[in-house]
Amino acid sequence: MELPKIxxxxxxxxxxRKICKFIYLSCATNFGFEETDLPNYFIRIYTPISKVLEVIVIIFIASEWGSFYTQKNLTEKQLSDLYLFAFSHVVLYMIYASAMHHRDRIRELIVTLxxxxxxxxxxxxxxxxxIKKTYRSLTATVFFCSGSLFSYGIDAGVKALTSNATFTTIIPIWPDVEDRQFIAGFARIIHYIIWWIFAIRVISIYLIILCVTICLGHQFTNLYKYFIKLNDIFEEEGSQEDKERSYENAVKVGVKMHSITLWCAKQTQVTCGVAYSGQVIITVSVLVLLMIQMxxxxxxxTNVASIAMLGSSVxxxxxxxxxxxxxITTEASRLPTAMFQSGWHNCRGQSSVRARKLLTLAMxxxxxxxxxxxxxxxxxxxxSYVSMVKSSYSVFSVIY
Structure with missing residues (x-):
């Protein structure tokens, strides 16, 4: 898809623009419909570096699963963390990979909205x-997701400083959790940094999906107000025939916008469906594992803080x-009422017949x-959100 002019x-x-720039800085992929305003030399240097980081992240996730075979000295909490992160990181990477696969469709969806x-x-x-709602949602997402990583880092750091434990945040295939060599400690710090790289990439994808979702819901609100305001056409100066002609043309434009908005809704389901499904899976599974861990x-x-922060982020x-x-569902359901109240009753004769037929189909x-x-x-x-949280506790109560 060729990017249009600015x-x-x-x-x-x-x-x-801001969100897409953040995504580019996170994973060197442009989800926007404009060229990035970053310097060319930066793009040339950062693009291959990002590809290398992508490979490192994949190895990082594979390493977590490999640790099931190599790590034999785990505490109850470490084993629980291993199950929790090994599973959730795969799902999160699937969300990330799905968005990358659909980036052209997402780009087209963004330019339409x-x-x-x-x-x-x-x-x-x-x-x-x-805009206000988007910033609130994005701030909450970034704060709690990054906060959970901070809390696990602080928890591991406190244990390493106050006891004989090693600085273990996630459980990789190597080094062993009891290995106290300098190289092993250095490797654990590198693993923690890679965890942050992975998290930033996933968070950036979450941001674009959230922006699209919120923007789509407000587009239905725009349509609602558009149809409600059509009644004002008949309060303007001019002949009745001119008003009826303007009203019919405006209704046709509104119906076309509604059709395009419904296309956006279908595209959102297609492009972001893996993210929505993955979030449901992560929520239920992680909440159950966190309750068991508690x-x-x-x-x-520090233990309770890290568990609480991860639970809050989920x-x-x-x-x-x-x-x-x-x-989106709520705002879309208001449209038939707005169409009915758009002013069709002000039309007369054949104009009334045409307007009623068009609005009947649209409604x-x-x-x-x-x-x-x-x-x-x-x-x-x-x-469904409340039901999902309740079902997580129900699964936990059945197990215990």
């Missing part, structure tokens, strides 16, 4: 609310995904629920 113009475009649709209708209040772990401040990550996806289409699903069957919403 668009100069709305707050949503500026928001996606931020430029094509907003050229026709872009309510300022809705856009401001969308049962068997010594309740020191809960917050799932919440921003599922609640924002649920908002019939708008009454079909717009649903974002995880695992192909779970509708993402506030209700």
């Amino acid at each position: 668009y100069g113009t709305n707050k949503t475009v500026h928001l996606f 931020t430029v094509t649709l907003k050229k026709v209708c872009n309510d300022d209040a809705t856009e401001k609310a969308m 049962m068997h772990t010594e309740r020191t401040l 809960l917050v990550g799932s919440a921003v995904f599922m609640l924002n996806a649920g908002d 019939t289409e708008a009454q079909n629920p717009v649903v974002i699903k995880g695992l192909g069957v779970i509708q993402l919403s506030y209700e």
